[in-house]
Amino acid sequence: MPVSPPDDAPARTSRRRAPLAAALALILALATLSAVLAQSLGPAGPSPARGHAAVIAHGSVPIDGAALSWSIRAPVAKSADKATRVKETRFILADGSPLLVTDTGTERQTRLADGEAALLYEGQTVRVESFGPPEDYFAIGLTPGDQAPPGEGLAYVSKSFTMAKGEREIDLIRDVLKAKEQSTVPAGAAPTLILVTKGEAAVKADKGSSDLKQGQAATYEGDLTVTAKSDDTRFVAAWVGVALTANGDTTATTTPKVTATAKPKATTPPEPTATTAPKPRATSTPKSTPTKAAKPTAKEKDTDGDGLTDAEEAKLGTDPTKKDTDQDGINDGDEIKMKLDPKNLDTDGDLLYDGGELVYGTDPLNKDTDGDGLLDGQEVYIYKTDPLKKDTDGNGVDDYTQVMNPPTPVAVSTGDQSAPNADPDGDGLTNAREARAGTDPYNWDTDGDGVNDANEVDNGTDPLNPKSN
Numbered sequence: 001m002p003v004s005p006p007d008d009a010p011a012r013t014s015r016r017r018a019p020l021a022a023a024l025a026l027i028l029a030l031a032t033l034s035a036v037l038a039q040s041l042g043p044a045g046p047s048p049a050r051g052h053a054a055v056i057a058h059g060s061v062p063i064d065g066a067a068l069s070w071s072i073r074a075p076v077a078k079s080a081d082k083a084t085r086v087k088e089t090r091f092i093l094a095d096g097s098p099l100l101v102t103d104t105g106t107e108r109q110t111r112l113a114d115g116e117a118a119l120l121y122e123g124q125t126v127r128v129e130s131f132g133p134p135e136d137y138f139a140i141g142l143t144p145g146d147q148a149p150p151g152e153g154l155a156y157v158s159k160s161f162t163m164a165k166g167e168r169e170i171d172l173i174r175d176v177l178k179a180k181e182q183s184t185v186p187a188g189a190a191p192t193l194i195l196v197t198k199g200e201a202a203v204k205a206d207k208g209s210s211d212l213k214q215g216q217a218a219t220y221e222g223d224l225t226v227t228a229k230s231d232d233t234r235f236v237a238a239w240v241g242v243a244l245t246a247n248g249d250t251t252a253t254t255t256p257k258v259t260a261t262a263k264p265k266a267t268t269p270p271e272p273t274a275t276t277a278p279k280p281r282a283t284s285t286p287k288s289t290p291t292k293a294a295k296p297t298a299k300e301k302d303t304d305g306d307g308l309t310d311a312e313e314a315k316l317g318t319d320p321t322k323k324d325t326d327q328d329g330i331n332d333g334d335e336i337k338m339k340l341d342p343k344n345l346d347t348d349g350d351l352l353y354d355g356g357e358l359v360y361g362t363d364p365l366n367k368d369t370d371g372d373g374l375l376d377g378q379e380v381y382i383y384k385t386d387p388l389k390k391d392t393d394g395n396g397v398d399d400y401t402q403v404m405n406p407p408t409p410v411a412v413s414t415g416d417q418s419a420p421n422a423d424p425d426g427d428g429l430t431n432a433r434e435a436r437a438g439t440d441p442y443n444w445d446t447d448g449d450g451v452n453d454a455n456e457v458d459n460g461t462d463p464l465n466p467k468s469n
Contacts, residue, residue, distance in 0.1 A: 048239050050184045053175035056236075057117035060244055061089050061142065065165040070193040070238055071148040072156040072217055073139040075128070079359045083127040086120045087149070090141035091172045092128060093117040093236060095197050097135050097329050098355065102127040113327045115234070117172050131329025131355025140172065140193065140238050158219040161190050166243030173237040177201070177228035183235075184225050190240040191219040194226065199233030201226050232321075307333025318342050329355020340364055351377020352387075362387050373400030382455055404450050428454030439463050 049055045071088070083104045092101060094112040101110045101118055104125045110118050120126055128137070139152065146160030168189060175183040177199075185192055187206070194203050195217040202211050206222025211229070226235055301310045306323035313320040313332065323331045328345035335342040335354070345353050350367035352375075357364035362376045369376050372390040379387040385399045386392040392399050420432040427444035434441040439453045446453055449466035462468035 048171055048186055048188070048241060049173050049175075050186070051175070053173050053183050053185075055171045056093075056115065056174045057091050057119045058169065058171040059119040059121075060167050061121070061170050062167050063163050063165055065162065066144070067146055067160040067162055068190070069143050069146050069148065069160045070156075070158040070191070070219055071141045071143040071154065072193075072195060073141065074136055074153040074155050075139055076134050076136055076153070077128045077130040078134045079130050079132060081127060081129050083125050086122055086124045086126060088141040088143050089122050089170070090120055090139045091117050091238065092120060093138040093140060093172070093197075094135075095137055097133075097324050097331075098131055098327055099135065099137055100127075100129045100131060100356075100359075102129070114322075114324070115174060117174075117236075119170070119172070129359065131353060132334075132358045138195065138197070138236075140195065140236070142170065142238075142240075156217050158191065158193060163189050163240065164243065168243055169241030171239045171241065173239055175226070175235060177226070177233045177235075179228055179231045179233075182225055182227045184223065185237045185239065187222045187224075188239045188241055189243075191221050192224060192240075193217060193219050193238040194224070194235055195238075196233065196235045199231070200229040201233050201235055202229060203227075304332075306331040308336065316342065326354075328353045330358070338364065346377075350375040352380055356380070360387060370399075372398045374403065382451060382459070425453075427452040429457060433457070437463055 047055060077099050083102070092099070092112065094114055094116050096114055098114065099112045101112060101120075102108070104127060112118060141148065143157070146157075148154055148157045173185060177183055185194075194212065196212040196214055198214055200211065200213045203209060203218065203220060203224060203226050205220035205224035208218075208220055210218055212218060212235075302308065303310055303320045304323040308316070308318070310320040316332075316336075318325040318332045325332050325342050326345040330338070330340065332342040340347045340354055347354050348363075348365050348367045352360070352362065354364045357376065360376070360380060362369040367375050370386070370388050370390050374383065374385065374387075376387040379385040379399065383399065383403050385403075390398045418431065421430050423430050423441075425440070425442050425444040429437065429439065429441075431441045434453065437453065437457050439446040439457075444452045446463050447466040449468075451461070453463040456463035456468070
């Protein structure tokens with residue numbers, strides 16, 4: 001017969017529920033507290049890169065509260081290319097061989113290896129060059145309005161979005177995953193753009209999910225997880241973070257401003273789950289065909305497509321998964337044809353990259369192409385002379401003689417030569433900087449190596465050691 005419950009069962013049930021309710025209340029309270037703490041931390045919060053992902057470029061940008069969108073362009077960099085004005089704040093991402101980015105306003109140069117990026121601001125005038133043959137790269141822009149202007153290899157534009165006014169953190173995150181490996185990206189202040197640069201990945205977010213193949217992109221809202229569907233899957237995430245200024249006040253910043261276009265759109269077209277960006281380069285995995293081609297033998301296999309088989313790379317000691325092992329801008333196979341060292345980015349040791357030699361037209365197997373006594377790299381980077389001319393200025397005196405016997409420097413200041421901001425030897429270092437460097441303020445070349453003290457200090461060599469120049 002059925003057993004009746006004891007008379008105190010309701011009371012004991014109530015006692016069991018009480019601790020559970022208290023625990024749930026505590027969890028909810030802690031969750032709320034965590035959210036409050038996360039918001040209160042603001043800019044002092046953690047990096048958006050999780051696990052082994054890395055932020056490869058970052059900066060800040062003032063937002064004026066108007067509509068913005070993410071755009072992806074696939075321009076082509078050429079050696080000795082002309083400078084252009086940046087039309088929108090954008091990340092430049094090298095996707096293959098290295099790039100050389102030059103800000104023509106400051107003449108500062110940045111070398112981007114495969115997978116590295118730089119943030120450029122609207123209004124900058126820059127030159128993006130390859131070190132050899134033309135190279136595709138990605139420009140990921142924060143575009144005013146909801147329709148990016150055509151040109152420059154425009155490949156993708158997201159739906160528009162808005163953010164509260166303020167100086168905002170902006171990051172480009174990159175990760176490389178094995179098959180089935182996952183990477184997470186936290187929710188940002190705007191939709192996060194995901195671009196797969198190699199392989200295939202499944203992206204799942206709080207709002208929306210899709211599969212992306214190489215060269216495809218989409219935007220997602222909230223926290224998201226990227227799961228690789230093949231080995232060596234690579235992706236980047238363009239992410240906008242917290243406001244860095246209080247109350248949206250951007251008056252104190254000098255960062256170039258992202259402005260919105262005044263022209264409104266009557267309707268916004270729906271964004272496809274994944275939009276095909278630039279077509280993969282010749283080194284990408286070919287599309288499948290109805291007839292299955294015979295697999296190459298172990299001796300014929302060329303994993304990275306650099307013209308050398310994996311077996312040949314094993315003998316040479318180069319990386320069979322990288323077409324440019326030493327990252328000098330020239331494929332391993334081409335280096336072998338040119339009798340260069342594919343494991344040394346400066347084969348002739350003249351301080352100029354092998355790829356850079358192609359840019360400047362110098363001989364990558366000759367330290368001193370014009371035979372004037374100066375290394376090609378010294379002429380390009382230090383003395384700013386022409387490595388193809390013995391006498392750059394055509395005054396009848398060769399470059400080496402002019403560099404080793406410069407005219408007597410003229411003092412920058414005609415006032416008190418002992419003042420901290422004076423430069424009595426005219427080498428470009430003030431007395432204050434000479435004191436910090438330990439150099440002689442009355443000798444433009446303290447160690448007598450032919451390079452003035454300012455050049456050594458600015459380029460990171462030792463102005464007190466004649467062998468460091």
